[in-house]
Amino acid sequence: MIKHILIAHDLRSTADLALRRAAQLALQHGARLTLLHVANPQLSTRELEVVQQALETSLSQYAPPDSTLMLLLGRPAEVVLEQLQHLEVDLLVLGAQRQRHPLFPGTTLDGIARHCSIPLLLVTHEDDRPYPSALLALDFSIWACNALSSACHLLPPSAELHALNVFQPDKGHGDLEKALYIQRQLIGKLLHDETQQLPKQGPRLSHAVLPGSMPQTLQEQIEQRAPALLVLGNRCRGALASALQGDLVQHFLHKAPCDVLVVL
Structure with missing residues (x-):
């Protein structure tokens, strides 16, 4: 709240x-x-x-x-x-x-x-109407789950929140379709579990699991969906964490394509 x-x-x-x-x-x-x-x-x-x-x-x-x-x-x-x-x-x-x-x-x-x-x-944008849409970068981390919760509390019930999971299989992975199927089942279960703790009157929630690399696939989805808000979990705590995990957050803070919500 x-x-x-x-x-x-x-x-x-x-x-x-x-x-x-x-x-x-x-x-x-x-x-x-x-x-x-x-x-x-x-x-x-x-x-x-x-x-x-x-x-x-x-x-x-x-x-x-x-x-x-x-x-x-x-x-x-x-x-x-x-x-x-x-x-x-x-x-x-x-x-x-x-x-x-x-x-x-x-x-x-x-x-x-x-x-x-x-x-x-x-x-970043000159628009003071309630947010109509948001795009969330979702993985299995606590930071991403915190970002999901914060976005659901921030957005009005009329908004749509789209959770994007980018799946990058290991090199030499044999059956990509099977791996994607398993990943989609896991992400669906994660969202089901997390939404039990979220407001009943929260935004409409949709999700997708797409193969690719996180920066490129996320950028493509931003261009395609044109969200009013981008939601990111922030793993940065100290210089080492920033160097290893904070590049995505830093990139979108300095080159924000829309308003950006960063959640620890």
């Missing part, structure tokens, strides 16, 4: 897109909304006043009336991660970064994703 949403706002137009999406989700879930901006400690009092006015304008224009504004000083990534714990946040919302910026430049965004203990929603 989503009770408190935090949006980290960096005063750019993409952040206002994210604020609009965060406001839509807050209204959909009856959740509190907090807007956080982390300013450079070297800014003058007058400069901070200008920042405060700009944030208040965005908040009054896009957010529900009872939303909260926080203007803090410090290092952005550190402050954002600290506030997730302090404020008991259920969802972190960020605007996609089309260019480098002091708030979320490259490795800072990676660091937030790697250490974020709650679902992270990266907003």
Whole structure:
């Protein structure tokens, strides 16, 4: 259940897109909304006043009336991660970064994703209607199952959530059709078991098992299905895990084809 949403706002137009999406989700879930901006400690009092006015304008224009504004000083990534714990946040919302910026430049965004203990929603598109569709990369990991649960809680009942399992058989595998049949049975059983714990009024759920490699097949399905939201389980915890398992998440965070929900 989503009770408190935090949006980290960096005063750019993409952040206002994210604020609009965060406001839509807050209204959909009856959740509190907090807007956080982390300013450079070297800014003058007058400069901070200008920042405060700009944030208040965005908040009054896009957010529900009872939303909260926080203007803090410090290092952005550190402050954002600290506030997730302090404020008991259920969802972190960020605007996609089309260019480098002091708030979320490259490795800072990676660091937030790697250490974020709650679902992270990266907003890329100017559309504040409830999500109509989502595509989930599904395997047998706990991270993917957590992503499935978070997506079902986030999406409205009118949405369709399509779970995609990409099956890459071992080299020299004899009977591909038999292996695919077994994989489809296993994925079907996994979804049956997982959905027993999900909301009864959740989104419509469909699934497919396709042969291929994960990056290429997932990209092909994104192009074919054009989902409003891509859902990924995040295995990144520390540098080693990121190097071994986080490439897919990092790729879609930096080259997001649509809004992206990343779940630990």
